[in-house]
Amino acid sequence: MHPGTMQSNFAHFCHLLLERSGLVLDEDKHYLVDTRLSHIAEHHGFASVDALLSKLQTGPVESLVTECVEALATHESSFFRDTLPFTQLANVILPKIIEHKSISKSLRIWSAACSTGQEPYSIAMTLQEHIDKLQGWHIEIIATDMVAKAVEQAQSGFYTDFEIGRGLKPEQLHRWFHKTEGGYLIDPSLRRMMHFHTYNLLAPPTVRGPFDIIFCRNVLIYFNRDKKIEILKRLGSLLGREGLLILGSAETVIGLCDTFEPLDGHHGLFRLKA
Numbered sequence: 299m300h301p302g303t304m305q306s307n308f309a310h311f312c313h314l315l316l317e318r319s320g321l322v323l324d325e326d327k328h329y330l331v332d333t334r335l336s337h338i339a340e341h342h343g344f345a346s347v348d349a350l351l352s353k354l355q356t357g358p359v360e361s362l363v364t365e366c367v368e369a370l371a372t373h374e375s376s377f378f379r380d381t382l383p384f385t386q387l388a389n390v391i392l393p394k395i396i397e398h399k400s401i402s403k404s405l406r407i408w409s410a411a412c413s414t415g416q417e418p419y420s421i422a423m424t425l426q427e428h429i430d431k432l433q434g435w436h437i438e439i440i441a442t443d444m445v446a447k448a449v450e451q452a453q454s455g456f457y458t459d460f461e462i463g464r465g466l467k468p469e470q471l472h473r474w475f476h477k478t479e480g481g482y483l484i485d486p487s488l489r490r491m492m493h494f495h496t497y498n499l500l501a502p503p504t505v506r507g508p509f510d511i512i513f514c515r516n517v518l519i520y521f522n523r524d525k526k527i528e529i530l531k532r533l534g535s536l537l538g539r540e541g542l543l544i545l546g547s548a549e550t551v552i553g554l555c556d557t558f559e560p561l562d563g564h565h566g567l568f569r570l571k572a
């Protein structure tokens with residue numbers, strides 16, 4: 299294929315990816331597209347990844363577009379990833395919520411890019427460790443991701459030995475997981491606390507606010523400035539007045555929008571501006 303045509307196919311795919319998912323691909327990421335899309339090209343009988351990209355440009359089929367866009371998402375996750383957000387949840391956030399919601403006794407948490415579920419299950423395990431203080435509370439954990447396959451795995455609660463080996467203490471493994479063929483299954487009591495949906499952060503909300511806590515970690519890093527701002531505003535509209543937004547360790551709201559401000563002394567925690 300002519301190099302100019304290949305370049306145009308690649309540029310079109312970058313644009314499509316940005317519009318559909320917010321993910322930004324740099325000009326030098328041809329190798330990433332090749333690696334992630336080669337099995338899709340093969341599966342659908344295209345002679346090459348470029349032939350697949352050409353199809354996406356000239357006569358796209360919706361299901362193929364979705365498959366290709368989803369293949370570019372990175373699902374890297376682990377239980378209790380970065381540790382700090384979960385100690386903050388236990389030691390800073392829960393005590394505040396238990397105090398100011400002592401009448402309504404309702405706690406709503408959203409894991410807004412939950413990948414394969416390690417984040418929401420880590421939230422659930424953290425809550426369970428403090429369940430004596432939450433007796434009689436109505437607790438909801440909503441977990442969403444743009445990629446249906448990731449949400450399906452999260453919902454199944456099945457993890458391979460490798461996934462289980464990342465982030466869990468032996469006592470957590472023992473208490474919350476059951477050995478099964480090829481891996482482990484999460485305890486049904488944790489799964490029952492959870493509602494899973496597919497949801498693209500760029501779309502009008504299909505989840506209902508207000509939330510007390512929104513975890514939106516390690517996803518904004520993949521977006522450009524405009525998409526970050528768009529998503530932060532949307533998250534702000536779904537957060538309760540006293541609610542907290544938790545971002546990834548390399549993410550911030552600073553310099554992006556004035557919906558949120560950092561919570562003094564607590565890295566990664568943000569509240570709505572008064």
Ligand SMILES: C[S@@+](CC[C@H](N)C(=O)[O-])C[C@H]1O[C@@H](n2cnc3c(N)ncnc32)[C@H](O)[C@@H]1O
Binds near residue numbers: 373413515
């Ligand atoms: C690197 S994982 C982070 C998972 C988890 N939050 C953590 O910190 O371990 C990023 C996730 O964001 C999801 N994602 C990417 N773009 C998205 C979008 N526009 N809407 C919703 N989820 C998206 C990906 O599918 C992926 O599962």
